[in-house]
Amino acid sequence: MEFGIQLYSLRNLGESTAQLVERAADAGFDGVEFAGLDDTDAIRASLSETGLDAPAAHVPIEELESDLDAVCEQYGELGVETLVVPYLPPEDFADADSVDETARRLDDLTARCDDRGIRLLYHNHEHELRSVDGGPALDRLADHSGIGFELDLAWVLAAGYDPVSYLTTYADRTPLVHLKDVVIDSAAERGGRPVPLGEGELDIDNCLAAAADAEFVEWVIAEHDDPDDPAEFCRDAGETFATYR
Numbered sequence: 001m002e003f004g005i006q007l008y009s010l011r012n013l014g015e016s017t018a019q020l021v022e023r024a025a026d027a028g029f030d031g032v033e034f035a036g037l038d039d040t041d042a043i044r045a046s047l048s049e050t051g052l053d054a055p056a057a058h059v060p061i062e063e064l065e066s067d068l069d070a071v072c073e074q075y076g077e078l079g080v081e082t083l084v085v086p087y088l089p090p091e092d093f094a095d096a097d098s099v100d101e102t103a104r105r106l107d108d109l110t111a112r113c114d115d116r117g118i119r120l121l122y123h124n125h126e127h128e129l130r131s132v133d134g135g136p137a138l139d140r141l142a143d144h145s146g147i148g149f150e151l152d153l154a155w156v157l158a159a160g161y162d163p164v165s166y167l168t169t170y171a172d173r174t175p176l177v178h179l180k181d182v183v184i185d186s187a188a189e190r191g192g193r194p195v196p197l198g199e200g201e202l203d204i205d206n207c208l209a210a211a212a213d214a215e216f217v218e219w220v221i222a223e224h225d226d227p228d229d230p231a232e233f234c235r236d237a238g239e240t241f242a243t244y245r
Contacts, residue, residue: 001211001212001217001218001219001220002030002031002053002055002218002219002220003029003030003031003219003220003221003222003238003241003244003245004024004029004030004031004032004033004053004055004219004220004221004222005024005027005029005032005033005221005222005223005234005237005238006032006033006035006058006178006221006222006223007020007021007024007032007033007034007035008035008036008058008223008225009222009223009224009225009227009230009233009234010023010024010230010231010233010234011035011230012226012230013230013231016038016039016042017034017036017037017038017039017042017043017046018038018039018042018043018045018046019046020032021043021046021047021050021052022046022049022050023231023234024050024052024234024238025050025051025052027234027235027237027238027239028238028239028241028242029052029222029238029241030052030053030219031052031053031054031055031219032052032053032054033054033055033056033057033058033084033176033219033221034054034056034057034058034075034078034080035057035058035086036058037057037074037075037078040074040077040078043078044077044078047078047079053079054075054078054079054080055080055081055082055176055218055219055221056080056082056083056084056121056150056176056219056221057075057080057082057083057084058084058085058086058123059071059075059083059084059085059086060085060086060087061085061088061105061109064083064085064109064113064120065109068109068112068113068116069116071083072113072116072118076118081117081118081119082118082119082120082121082175082176083113083118083119083120083121084120084121084122084123084150084176085106085109085120085121085122085123086123087123087125088102088122088128090127090130093127093128093130093132093137093138093141094130094132095132096132096133096140099132099137099140099141099144100140100144102141102145103140103141103144103145103147104145106120106122106141106145106147107145107146107147110145110146110147119148119175120147120148121147121148121149121150121175121176122141122147122148122149122150123149123150123152123178124138124149124150124151124152124155124156125152125155126155126158126159126191126192128141129155129156129159129160129161130159136159136161142170142173147173148173148174148175149170149173149174150174150175150176150177150178150221151163151166151167151170151174151177151178152178152180152223153166153167153177153178153179153180153202153207154178154179154180154181154182154192154194154200154202155182155192157182157184157192157201157202158182158184158191158192159191163202163203163207163210164203164206164207164210167207167210167211167214167217168210168214171210171213171214171215171216171217172214172216173216174214174216174217175216175217175218175219176217176218176219176220176221177207177211177217177219177220177221178221178223179197179202179204179207179208179220179221179222179223180194180197180202180222180223180224180225181194181195181196181197181198181199181200181201181202181204182194182195182200182201182202183195183199183200183201184201194224194225194226194227195224196224196227196232196233196236196237197222197236197237197240198236198240204240208220208244212244220241222237222238222240222241224237
């Protein structure tokens with residue numbers, strides 16, 4: 001199991017993606033997850049110089065569906081073999097019919113990715129765990145599709161579920177795990193307010209132990225939606241992960 005950082009967390013630093021790769025290397029991460037690109041040549045050189053891997057990239061589903069070949073070619077040049085749908089809106093999980101249509105949509109895209117030798121995953125937020133026909137919508141999606149997951153454990157917690165139990169249940173289809181921390185806040189937009197690792201209510205020790213026990217989990221990736229100090233978050237998250245090596 002290796003440790004990475006979602007570069008979306010560092011977007012407000014105003015640095016190039018290549019510079020963010022270097023920053024992640026300095027913080028001790030094994031790799032980075034992209035959320036958009038700028039200078040591909042510079043990024044490739046930075047990955048080579050630092051020795052970091054690029055296990056995955058977040059790509060909006062509209063881009064994947066409109067020109068999958070171009071997306072695969074662009075990220076393939078950087079060694080990315082896993083693409084992640086980072087978000088679908090709440091209405092796509094509003095009821096059983098919506099979830100089933102979402103399942104078909106993701107399965108169609110998964111098949112297209114498979115044909116190109118690319119793995120496709122879905123990254124959850126909180127709304128995918130709303131109740132649909134007596135159970136979480138995400139469970140129905142799992143039952144009605146073959147999509148793999150990048151489980152965001154903090155949003156599982158914010159939705160009122162046990163992240164360790166969820167990870168254990170879907171361990172065989174969760175190669176990537178997002179680790180952020182949250183304070184549960186009913187006034188927050190999604191029921192949880194992201195905070196630096198170790199300052200919220202996520203049981204990081206048990207989550208990382210569960211990820212380590214799940215042989216299918218390849219990467220644990222740190223994320224913060226909007227850190228007050230992105231550089232500090234990067235350093236501190238790297239130090240947090242260092243204690244688990």
